[in-house]
Amino acid sequence: MTATDHASSVDAVIVGAGIAGLYQLHRLRGLGMSTRVFETGDDVGGTWYWNRYPGARCDVESMSYSYSFSPELEQEWEWTERYPAQPEILRYVSHVADRFDLRRDVTFRTRVVSAAFDEPAGRWRVVTDTGETVDARFLIMATGCLSRAKDIDIDGIATFGGTTLHTSRWPHDGVDLTGQRVAVIGTGSSAVQSIPIIAEQAAELTVFQRTPAYSLAARNRPLEPDEVADMKAGYRAWREAQRTSGFGVPVEPATQSALEVGAEERTARYEAGWRRGTLVSILGGYTDTLTDAAANETAAEFVRQKIRDRVDDPGTAELLCPRSYPFGTKRPCLDTGYYETFNLPHVSLVDLRRTPLVELTATGVRTSERTHDVDVVVFATGFDAMTGALEAVDIRGRDGVLLREKWAEGPRSYLGLAVAGFPNLFTVTGPSSPSVLSNMIVSIEQHVDWITDCLASLRDRGVGTIEASTAAEDEWVAHVAEVGGATLYPTADSWYMGSNVPGKPRVFMAYIGGVGAYRELCDAVAADGYRGFRLDEVPG
Ligand code: N01
Numbered sequence: 001m002t003a004t005d006h007a008s009s010v011d012a013v014i015v016g017a018g019i020a021g022l023y024q025l026h027r028l029r030g031l032g033m034s035t036r037v038f039e040t041g042d043d044v045g046g047t048w049y050w051n052r053y054p055g056a057r058c059d060v061e062s063m064s065y066s067y068s069f070s071p072e073l074e075q076e077w078e079w080t081e082r083y084p085a086q087p088e089i090l091r092y093v094s095h096v097a098d099r100f101d102l103r104r105d106v107t108f109r110t111r112v113v114s115a116a117f118d119e120p121a122g123r124w125r126v127v128t129d130t131g132e133t134v135d136a137r138f139l140i141m142a143t144g145c146l147s148r149a150k151d152i153d154i155d156g157i158a159t160f161g162g163t164t165l166h167t168s169r170w171p172h173d174g175v176d177l178t179g180q181r182v183a184v185i186g187t188g189s190s191a192v193q194s195i196p197i198i199a200e201q202a203a204e205l206t207v208f209q210r211t212p213a214y215s216l217a218a219r220n221r222p223l224e225p226d227e228v229a230d231m232k233a234g235y236r237a238w239r240e241a242q243r244t245s246g247f248g249v250p251v252e253p254a255t256q257s258a259l260e261v262g263a264e265e266r267t268a269r270y271e272a273g274w275r276r277g278t279l280v281s282i283l284g285g286y287t288d289t290l291t292d293a294a295a296n297e298t299a300a301e302f303v304r305q306k307i308r309d310r311v312d313d314p315g316t317a318e319l320l321c322p323r324s325y326p327f328g329t330k331r332p333c334l335d336t337g338y339y340e341t342f343n344l345p346h347v348s349l350v351d352l353r354r355t356p357l358v359e360l361t362a363t364g365v366r367t368s369e370r371t372h373d374v375d376v377v378v379f380a381t382g383f384d385a386m387t388g389a390l391e392a393v394d395i396r397g398r399d400g401v402l403l404r405e406k407w408a409e410g411p412r413s414y415l416g417l418a419v420a421g422f423p424n425l426f427t428v429t430g431p432s433s434p435s436v437l438s439n440m441i442v443s444i445e446q447h448v449d450w451i452t453d454c455l456a457s458l459r460d461r462g463v464g465t466i467e468a469s470t471a472a473e474d475e476w477v478a479h480v481a482e483v484g485g486a487t488l489y490p491t492a493d494s495w496y497m498g499s500n501v502p503g504k505p506r507v508f509m510a511y512i513g514g515v516g517a518y519r520e521l522c523d524a525v526a527a528d529g530y531r532g533f534r535l536d537e538v539p540g
Pocket of ligand 1: 167191209331357
């Protein structure tokens with residue numbers, strides 16, 4: 001226990017003890033700030049605490065998807081696989097919490113339900129579901145981009161007599177599906193990873209697909225001691241390259257349009273990308289894959305051919321081939337044996353575009369064609385991404401304005417870090433920052449470092465409140481839309497666009513200007529005396 005454990009007045013409240021919240025706590029401790037962290041789960045880990053479905057694994061390589069702030073931590077932690085599985089990531093986060101003694105400032109099993117800015121005092125009043133009220137000068141939301149499951153918009157769930165599971169809330173003790181007839185609804189990353197493992201156990205597996213994914217073979221494997229040693233020897237340069245890259249993953253920058261080379265040369269390049277087995281290895285092959293529909297189609301068709309090569313039945317292969325949106329504009333997946341699973345005799349695919357899902361019945365899943373009787377339904381139906389976890393908290397800024405209402409037409413934020421009318425509120429990897437379009441840990445560290453430097457600077461200058469101006473926010477929102485509008489992203493119905501959640505405004509919610517360029521912009525804002533922010537002295 002420390003002095004801040006039960007303090008009801010602190011310098012900062014952090015919401016969430018995932019990768020972002022823990023690092024923010026560590027940095028604020030470095031400033032000597034009293035801090036309380038509230039976390040709904042009963043331990044650290046955030047996304048990786050909750051998403052325990054079979055096969056859950058990161059699709060960024062482990063040695064890149066890890067904190068860079070401590071060279072000692074980097075050297076002592078041993079990743080075992082190229083792409084880390086959820087239990088290994090959770091062990092890592094837990095190790096970090098132990099190593100930096102972070103748990104003592106975290107209140108677990110506690111959800112922040114509301115936060116209101118007290119204007120005269122210049123402080124946030126934060127209320128939890130355990131009835132505690134804490135007041136804090138700064139409120140830092142580290143609630144994650146994909147942490148709030150979207151409400152399941154399927155009728156009849158209460159009628160179903162079997163077991164229902166959601167990939168993002170998988171029981172901690174696991175589930176034995178041996179001998180069961182299982183339905184999986186959805187074919188995004190969570191489904192693509194879990195389906196091969198579920199198929200190993202289930203007696204029958206039926207996959208209900210509305211929109212096929214573009215999935216690439218992950219080529220996961222154990223890490224070799226030599227490559228780990230090489231990476232560790234060159235870690236500083238690698239981290240620097242991550243920070244200045246486009247997606248937080250260093251790649252050789254493309255120099256040519258996909259359309260200015262011949263088909264043979266293009267296929268050879270895609271093939272090389274395919275063999276590397278990373279999310280960006282095909283997408284990053286040419287300059288215009290994400291901006292020109294014809295260029296994109298060359299990559300999309302390459303990936304479709306790989307799907308056909310992996311699936312025995314030509315009809316099933318065609319159903320699994322995405323056609324309704326450009327490659328990369330919904331987040332692509334990395335898989336281990338996903339398409340091959342459909343070659344198994346007990347696995348079948350239902351095309352919900354042809355026979356829409358009507359409802360769950362007492363015995364199974366009813367489509368417009370028939371009822372599929374099952375024992376278990378797995379919802380892999382995704383998240384209310386980017387804004388969902390922030391809007392779930394009743395956050396009220398100046399004049400009692402509710403964040404959720406301010407964002408009714410889509411999120412408005414300055415740099416994805418701060419919101420006009422909400423002084424001293426920071427959103428780590430908030431909407432309109434690179435966040436989900438990057439290696440999340442690179443973007444988390446960049447935001448946390450920026451926020452920490454900002455708070456240190458405010459303290460040095462005797463500043464009590466910092467608030468984004470409406471003009472700076474408007475300009476940033478327009479810039480994010482302009483940069484996004486120059487790409488193919490807005491042409492897809494994706495969770496990037498909010499269009500997976502009925503009624504959610506259709507807005508491209510991430511900044512595609514690139515991790516390196518964005519960092520420079522944020523640093524320039526700070527160097528310019530926090531341009532676009534209003535700074536006021538401590539009230540009273
Ligand atoms: O969710 P999703 P996810 N009836 O939204 C379908 C990250 N992640 O949990 O596309 C029928 O991608 C929906 O169909 P449609 C990663 O960023 C990372 O899989 O809306 N189907 C879709 O197929 C990822 O992108 C990792 O037509 C319904 C699926 O459900 C993000 O999290 C692993 C439906 C949802 O796919 C989200 O992934 C896992 C309905 N009513 C996740 N509602 C790694 O690091 C939804 N669907 C590897």
